[in-house]
Amino acid sequence: MGITFEQVSYRYKERALKQHLALDHIDLSLKTNQFITIVGAPGSGKSTLLQHLNGLLRADHGTIHVLDMVISPSPAKLPKGLNQRIGLVFQYPEQQLFKETIWEDLLYGPLNFDMSKTEAELAAKTAAEFMGLDDLILAKCPYQLSSGQIRKAAIAAVLAAGPEIIVLDEPTASLDASSRLELMTLLHRQCQEQGRTVIVVTHALEEVAPFTDQIIVMDEGTIAFVGKPHELVNRTDLIDKAGLQIPAAYELYAALQKPLRLSKLDHYPSAAELAAVIKAAIS
DSSP: OOEEEEEEEEEEOOSSSSOEEEEEEEEEEEOSSSEEEEEESTTSSHHHHHHHHTTSSOOSEEEEEETTEEEOSTTSOOOTTHHHHEEEEOSSGGGGOOSSSHHHHHHHHHHHTTOOHHHHHHHHHHHHHHTTOOHHHHTSOGGGSOHHHHHHHHHHHHHHTOOSEEEEESTTTTOOHHHHHHHHHHHHHHHHHHOOEEEEEOSOHHHHTTTOSEEEEEETTEEEEEEOHHHHTTOHHHHHHTTOOOOHHHHHHHHHHTTTTOOOOSSOOOHHHHHHHHHHHHO
């Protein structure tokens, strides 16, 4: 079971005479239990694609298969349990925290998905501990938290419901460098330790490249590229059009490839590999 888009199209119903085509006959297959990244220029359709995964938006044409569920164009009913199995973290996470305390927010999903109070509390506690939220934070209102804490709380609230797939729209926005790395590492652990599928929309290729199993580039509502990060960095046309920057690790390796007679990369260079390259360059 995976995620498949079959000829999916969607137009935003604007008041203007010309409607905006956000997704244009998308065909896409994604494997589960992987870390997947979606990149593209603003307006390329990234967020629109995400919102089709849990039915927030409904395609005008085409079909989406998610796990063993089928999402058909409206007015067909959404599959039962879709919102529990597919967890979405918004680009502005404060929009999905609405209770008086963070603890109540973490309990809301599990209780509404028919967990007992004991089960809900255990799920909320497990999610809070995983995201590093202590009792002091859990007792606070969302507006008392920093932007980084709010983002962690929103992710924990989604995790507490036990989704099989977690989808995040620009999850590192407004975070400092160390917090971005910490968050990407935590999300990657969800794949490695919990077997979850993690799908991230971002514009920061360097942050996700070390963790990504598959990367998708969107361009004007279409799929322009599907592959590995090291394959994308050789497509400078797509890199430029999507407004991306080549990760520094790749640039360093590429700069030293010819003089040091390095083999062509078929993966993201590890810290040990980069250290060896630097040592060879200065010796």
